[in-house]
Amino acid sequence: MGVITLTMLGSLTVLAMVGPALWGQAADRPNPSAVLQGPTAGHLLGTDHLGRDLLARLLAATGLSLLLAVAATLLGATAGITLGALTAVVGVRTRRMLGALINLLLAFPGLLVAMFFAVLFGAGAGGAVFALAVAYAPGFARIAQTLAAKVTETDFMAAARVLGLRRHRLLLRHVLPHIAEPLMLNTTVAAGSTLVALSGLSFLGLGVQPPSYDWGLLLSQGLDRIYSEPLPAVAPGIAIVYAGVAFQLLGEMLAKAAARRTRPRQMAEPAVRPAHVDRTASVDQVLEVEDLRVAIPTAAGVVRPVRGVSLDLRRGEIVGLVGESGSGKSLTALAIADLLPEHAKSTWRANRFLGTDTKSLTRKERRRQLATGMAVIFQNPASAFNPSLRIGTQMTEAVRAHHNTPRAEAVEQALTELQRVTLPAGHRLLRSRPFQLSGGQRQRVAIATASMMRPDLIIADEPTTALDVTVQRQIVDLLRRIRHDDATAILFISHDIALVANTCDRVLVMYAGTIVENLPAHALATGTRHPYTRALVESVPDMTADRTHPLRTIKGSPPDPYGEISGCPFYDRCAHRQDRCAQERPVLSPLGPGHEIACWHPLPQAQREAEEAAK
Amino acid sequence: MTTMSARLGALARHHPWAVFCCRRAARLIVSLFLVVTGSFAMIRLIPGDPVRAALGVDAAPDLVAAKRHEFGLDQDLLTQYRQYLRHLAHGDLGVSLVTGEPVADLVRARLPATLLLAVLAFACVLVVALPGGLIAAVWTRDGRRPRTELVFTTATSVMAGMPDFVLAAGLTAGLAVSLRLFPVSGDLGPQSYVLPVLALALAPTAVLLRIVRVETLKVLAEDYLRAARAKRLPAFSLYLRHVAPNTLTASLTVAGNLLPALIAGTVLVEKVFAWPGIGSAMAQSVAAQDYAVVEATVLVLGAAVLVVNLLVDLALALLDPRSVIRKT
Numbered sequence: 001m002g003v004i005t006l007t008m009l010g011s012l013t014v015l016a017m018v019g020p021a022l023w024g025q026a027a028d029r030p031n032p033s034a035v036l037q038g039p040t041a042g043h044l045l046g047t048d049h050l051g052r053d054l055l056a057r058l059l060a061a062t063g064l065s066l067l068l069a070v071a072a073t074l075l076g077a078t079a080g081i082t083l084g085a086l087t088a089v090v091g092v093r094t095r096r097m098l099g100a101l102i103n104l105l106l107a108f109p110g111l112l113v114a115m116f117f118a119v120l121f122g123a124g125a126g127g128a129v130f131a132l133a134v135a136y137a138p139g140f141a142r143i144a145q146t147l148a149a150k151v152t153e154t155d156f157m158a159a160a161r162v163l164g165l166r167r168h169r170l171l172l173r174h175v176l177p178h179i180a181e182p183l184m185l186n187t188t189v190a191a192g193s194t195l196v197a198l199s200g201l202s203f204l205g206l207g208v209q210p211p212s213y214d215w216g217l218l219l220s221q222g223l224d225r226i227y228s229e230p231l232p233a234v235a236p237g238i239a240i241v242y243a244g245v246a247f248q249l250l251g252e253m254l255a256k257a258a259a260r261r262t263r264p265r266q267m268a269e270p271a272v273r274p275a276h277v278d279r280t281a282s283v284d285q286v287l288e289v290e291d292l293r294v295a296i297p298t299a300a301g302v303v304r305p306v307r308g309v310s311l312d313l314r315r316g317e318i319v320g321l322v323g324e325s326g327s328g329k330s331l332t333a334l335a336i337a338d339l340l341p342e343h344a345k346s347t348w349r350a351n352r353f354l355g356t357d358t359k360s361l362t363r364k365e366r367r368r369q370l371a372t373g374m375a376v377i378f379q380n381p382a383s384a385f386n387p388s389l390r391i392g393t394q395m396t397e398a399v400r401a402h403h404n405t406p407r408a409e410a411v412e413q414a415l416t417e418l419q420r421v422t423l424p425a426g427h428r429l430l431r432s433r434p435f436q437l438s439g440g441q442r443q444r445v446a447i448a449t450a451s452m453m454r455p456d457l458i459i460a461d462e463p464t465t466a467l468d469v470t471v472q473r474q475i476v477d478l479l480r481r482i483r484h485d486d487a488t489a490i491l492f493i494s495h496d497i498a499l500v501a502n503t504c505d506r507v508l509v510m511y512a513g514t515i516v517e518n519l520p521a522h523a524l525a526t527g528t529r530h531p532y533t534r535a536l537v538e539s540v541p542d543m544t545a546d547r548t549h550p551l552r553t554i555k556g557s558p559p560d561p562y563g564e565i566s567g568c569p570f571y572d573r574c575a576h577r578q579d580r581c582a583q584e585r586p587v588l589s590p591l592g593p594g595h596e597i598a599c600w601h602p603l604p605q606a607q608r609e610a611e612e613a614a615k
Numbered sequence: 616m617t618t619m620s621a622r623l624g625a626l627a628r629h630h631p632w633a634v635f636c637c638r639r640a641a642r643l644i645v646s647l648f649l650v651v652t653g654s655f656a657m658i659r660l661i662p663g664d665p666v667r668a669a670l671g672v673d674a675a676p677d678l679v680a681a682k683r684h685e686f687g688l689d690q691d692l693l694t695q696y697r698q699y700l701r702h703l704a705h706g707d708l709g710v711s712l713v714t715g716e717p718v719a720d721l722v723r724a725r726l727p728a729t730l731l732l733a734v735l736a737f738a739c740v741l742v743v744a745l746p747g748g749l750i751a752a753v754w755t756r757d758g759r760r761p762r763t764e765l766v767f768t769t770a771t772s773v774m775a776g777m778p779d780f781v782l783a784a785g786l787t788a789g790l791a792v793s794l795r796l797f798p799v800s801g802d803l804g805p806q807s808y809v810l811p812v813l814a815l816a817l818a819p820t821a822v823l824l825r826i827v828r829v830e831t832l833k834v835l836a837e838d839y840l841r842a843a844r845a846k847r848l849p850a851f852s853l854y855l856r857h858v859a860p861n862t863l864t865a866s867l868t869v870a871g872n873l874l875p876a877l878i879a880g881t882v883l884v885e886k887v888f889a890w891p892g893i894g895s896a897m898a899q900s901v902a903a904q905d906y907a908v909v910e911a912t913v914l915v916l917g918a919a920v921l922v923v924n925l926l927v928d929l930a931l932a933l934l935d936p937r938s939v940i941r942k943t
Contacts, residue, residue, distance in 0.1 A: 107646055107924055108917060109879035115897075116653060116913050119906065122662045196778040200883050203780055205901050223784055223887060227799065230788030237781035244776045252772065339845055342757030371847035378845075383838035388860040397856075398846040446842075 005253050008246035015062040026056040028211075038229050045235050048221060054232050057218060058239060065214040066243065068129055068207075069195035075133035076194070077187045080140025081176075088148035088175050089167045102145060105138035114197055118206040125214075128207040132194055143186055147179035185254045192247030199240045215239050284315040286457050286489040287336065290350040294331045294513075296343060301562045305331045306346075307513035307569075310588065313457065316487040318480065320500035320521065322536070323510030326558060329493050330379075332510070333459045336491070337376050338366070354456060371402045375450035379462040381442035385434035392430030395449045402453070417448035420485075421478050440471035444478065451482050457489045458482070464499065476503045498540050501525065506594070509533045512558050512569035515588055518596040529591060529602035532570045568600065576601055632932075639928055646921050654914035655699050658906045659692065665906040669712035682712070686907070708911040713903055718911040721896055726915065728802060729885065729892030733878050735808060736815035740877075741870060744820050748827020749862070753854060755828075756835050767828070774821035780883035783814035787887060800889035811888050815880055819873040826869045830862040837861075864935040871927030875920040882916070 031051030038046045045054035084102070087095045105113070114128075114135035121127030151174070160174050201207035202216025210217070215236045222233030294306035305328040313319050321329045335346040351358045354373055358366055378384045385394055395417070396410035405413070411430065418426040421444040434442060443463060450458050460479060464472040480503065483490050494500050500507055501524045509517040509530065517530040528534045535554045556573035559565055568574070568581040580600050588598045626634060658665050666682045667674060683689050686709070687698060702709065708718040755764040791799040791810060798807045834840060835858065843857045885894035893912050900908035 104642075104646055104649065107642075107875070108920060109876040111876065111879040111882070112913070112916055112920065115879075115882065116657065116917075119901070119909055119913075120657055120660055123901070192776060196776075196781075200778065200780055203883060204886065204898050219781065219784060223787075226784070226787055226792055230792050233784045234788045237784050240781050241777055244778065245773055248772055248776045337845060339841060342759065367847050376842070376845040378838065378842055380838060384842040386839045386843065386857050386861070389856065393856075394843075397848060397852065401846075401848050401852065 002253055005246065005249040008242065009250060012062065012066060012243055012246055015059060016066045017063070019059045019062045020064075023056040023060040026053050027060040028052065036225065036229075039231055045231055046229060048232070054218070054222075054235070057213060058215070058235055061214050061218060061236075062239070064125075064208065064212065065195065065199065065216075065239075068125055068214065069191055069198050069243075072129045072132035072198060073136070073187060073191040073194045075129065076136035077140050077183070077190065079133060080137035080142075081144040081183060083137065084141035084144025084146075085148045085171055085175050085179070087145045088152045089170045099145065102138050102141045106142060110135040110139065110193075111197055111200065114201060115204070115206060118201050123206050123209060125208045125212060128198060128201045131201070131206075132197055135197070136190060136194060139190070140183075140186070144179060144183060147182055148175050151175050151178045185251055188254060189248060189251035192244040192251070195247065196240060196244050199236075215243075285352070286313045286315055286317075286354060287491075288312045288350065288352040289336060289348060292332060292335055292346065292348045292351070294328070294335050294340065294344055294346045296341075296345075303561045305513050305561060306335065307565070309510070309513070309515055311508055311515065311518075313489040313491060315456070315489055316483055317506065318483055318490045318492055318504045320504035320507040321491060321493045321510060322495060322497050322500050322507060324558065325495060326561070327510040328513040329495075329510050330461055333376075333461050333491060333493055337374060337459055338370055339376065368402075371398070372453060373456045375453055375455040375458050377443070377446050377450050377458060377460040377463045380466045381439050381446055382466065384446055385442060387434055389433075390430065391432055391434065391437070391445060394434075395430065395445065395452060398449070399452050413452060414448070417452055418445070420451070420481075421445070421448045422474075423448070439467055440474065443467060443471075443475055447475070447478050447482065451486065451488070454486060455488060457491065459491045459493070461493045462495070463492075465494070465496075472499065479503070497524065497536050509536065512565065513561070514569060514598065516570065516598045518588065520594050523595065527595070527605065529595070529605065530597050530599050531574050531576050531603060534603060568598075576603065635932060639925055643921055643925055647918065650914060650917035650921065651700070651703065652696075654910045654917070655696055657910045657913065659688070659695070661906060665904070666712060668904040669906065686712075708914070709907050711900075711905055712907045713905045718908055721908065722893065722911065722915050725891060725893050725896050726919075728890060729878075729881050729894055730919070732808070732811055732815065732881055732885075732890065732892060733874075736812045736819075736877055737870075737874055739812060739816040740819045740823055740873065743816075744823035744827055744870075745863075745866060747820075748824045748866070749831050749854065749859060751824065752828040752831030752835065753858075756832060768825075771821040771825050775818050775825070777818055777821075779814050779818060779880045780887055782817055783811065783884045783887035786810045786814055802891055807888075811884050811890055814884050814887070815877055819870075819877055822873060823866065823870055827862060827866045830865045831858060834858050834861045864931065867934065868931060871924075871931065874923050874927060878916060878920055878923065 029052060031047065034043070034047050034051040036047065036049055037043055037051075040046070043053045043055065045058065048054055048057070083098065087098050090098070110132075114131045117131035117134045118128050121130050160170060165173075198207055199214065199216030199219065202214050203220045205220070208214045208217050219233055219236040219240070222229075222231075222236060226233045289312070290310045292306055292309045293304070296303045296305065305326070307328075309328070309332050311319070311321075311332075321332065323329045331340070331344070334340050335344075336351075340346055353369060356369070361369065385391070392411065392414065395414045396405075396407070399405045399410050399413065400407065414430060415426040418424075418429060423429060423441065423444055429437075429441075429445070437445065443466075446463075458479070463479070464475050467475065476499065479490055479492065482488055492500065492504055497507075501521050504521045507517075507519055507521050507524060508515050509519075509532065511532050517528065517533045519527060519529075519533075524533075524537060528537055532554075539553055554573055559569050559572065565585065567583050568577070568586050571577050571581050574581065578601060584600070586598045586600050588596045591597045591602060664679070666686070666688065667679050670679060670682065680689075687695055690698075706719055708722060710717050711721075751763075751767050754760055755767065787799055787810065790796045797810050801807065840853075840857060843853055848857070881890075881892060882894035882897055884890070885892045886898040889895060893915060897909060897912040897916075900906070900912065
């Protein structure tokens, strides 16, 4: 791309400089014996009405065509940018007037304005250049105005103004340097269209006048005889397009260089085999995932937000997945729901949903299974609904698409579901649009929508985080009721460990892309054995917390998501670490009934009880 | 001052449509004034004597003086301006300096052909670019099919850089003269429209294709689209129902901005095809140095652009009522 652009521009520049000297004489030499000839070996493009060689004229015209275009662009850019940048340093009222003037001028197409002024200034090369400068100036002014407005809002401009700098100094020292790059880019692109417009003016007879000639004039002269000979009209046209495209490509190249994007690289991580844990599949098992990993290639390397997660859910069970932000819990959920962004790659050793391994399904079967068996509730109810569709449409479209439910029946079902999530007046609600609902209402609608399909598994990704505390309670109660009524399994993702303890049957604690502890929810308060889980629990203030003491926090930060972790991911922040923890990665292993832990040195159970006793 | 702006603010809140219409009407009046004054000034500010230019260098001095008197060019500017406005109000656009025929007749005879050309070309732009951009976005989302994306961006940038009059010449040479598929010039029925419309529509189509693709990619990255994907809707309903309506306002705004340039482009394209419209009349008058006709055609085209701008704004406001509130 870059090579092509530079070759095109380079050839144009060379032609523009040497063209008149090399071919100028041949281009002006009349030959009465060879008037209006078609292409011959001597005259590759033929000759014009005076017998002059058209190829020589085309090549010799490069200089004038480019020169006039560049002159018009520079004139227009200078005038426009000055006008636009001025808006940044003048008073409010002057700024408004200038803005209105720019708007008014922009309402007219540049070509029309150029034609008007070309007539006014008198047909000729000079007049055409000035006319185009006038026509293109408002566009530059608008861009400069927009860019300068951003600069005006910055702190250093405020500081400069406080210092009492003069206007022209503000303009030259502070405004223009900060907007120079995008303006240069625009000027480049504009040069291409100026060249085309200038040819257009010459083509109309408003630009370059004989005996001078540019591409536009050659095109116009060629068009007069297009019936007999197309080449004299087509060749100048090709020259105009060639130059126009060259400038446009240069603009795009500059724009790309300005916003350099680097290609993501891909790497593979050696698998860590966890210790064998006996997970016998039972009939009421809804989901079983083993060694799930997610890798996201980025410019800085591969990020590994999920590093080998294994989990299972039984029918009618609410399982909490807790962890700090960045621990990989949301990506785990998206991977399970097969909704990862395109560039993120997930792998697993086993992924059984409703007893079927996903690898044994075709794409279509898998889609069908997920469509009918799994529903997702997202964190932010404000953005989870399509703003331009009615609530009714968004509630019923899934059952209508997958169960072929007739419309009326789907609406009836939607009304029932809305009743269930304590939203009466369903008819009106179904006709409303998302922006007419409060956040709490929207999340309740999202729950009703999810249960429309009677799914076996609902993944609720931080469903209460964007809501206030009183609404949180209601949402959690609704989820529990749906679990109770429909025996739906629910994977409840949250960073709020207190909420999870009150909501769920079982809790999975995630840290740095791994599950560090899996324990019954009732054991959270006293039965945690992993140092991280315990620190997490202790960082939650309760009503009896001593307010004279600062809240307990976990010191340090999670490991670098880019790097490999050789030992325990919590090693750096752990108060109980020992040598083995640095070298060997602990795997999730059974500790007691319904209790698994990934730690080489689980905390003694007694410690916590002793602390309780001491209180 | 503050109370007045406060009152205006309250008005804007309670009657956004009224304020919106008033603003648009005010802008139209100011711009129309600009166009009328500009076209009035044109013939009077031209370097040299337009009457002598139109009649020829060797015209008798008393003939030139008589013509000047006939056009009222020997009176003071204010009187001339008043008279100009009065005539304009009666639909009188003056007479040709060369033929002496009323310009209004010429405009009436030729404007429909120009507008039809512009409207057809614009329809083509919408019909191709709106679905085309959507499909291109869906194909190349999330960095899929990088080769298709490269072909798309290259092709559209070459097409967008293709000047309408050059394309018109190329199409004439290729399809009309060499292959004889279409008439070379004039309006000889439906097949005469193909090449001019194609020449006018290609570049704006390419521009709009790119815009629609970018807008669609933005919508594809929205949260609500992930929610819709979670429902595993069929592709048809996902893209047509969930994506397309949300890209429409931004795409049509850009499309509306392309329309005035398309109208201006008719001048050059009509010259190539000898199309019996306003544009070719203007080109002929420029060649004949008949500035009375040039002036009137500039006025008509300028006014047409302003009316089109207004219509586009109103259409967008009706389509997306929220934009009215944003703009006022």
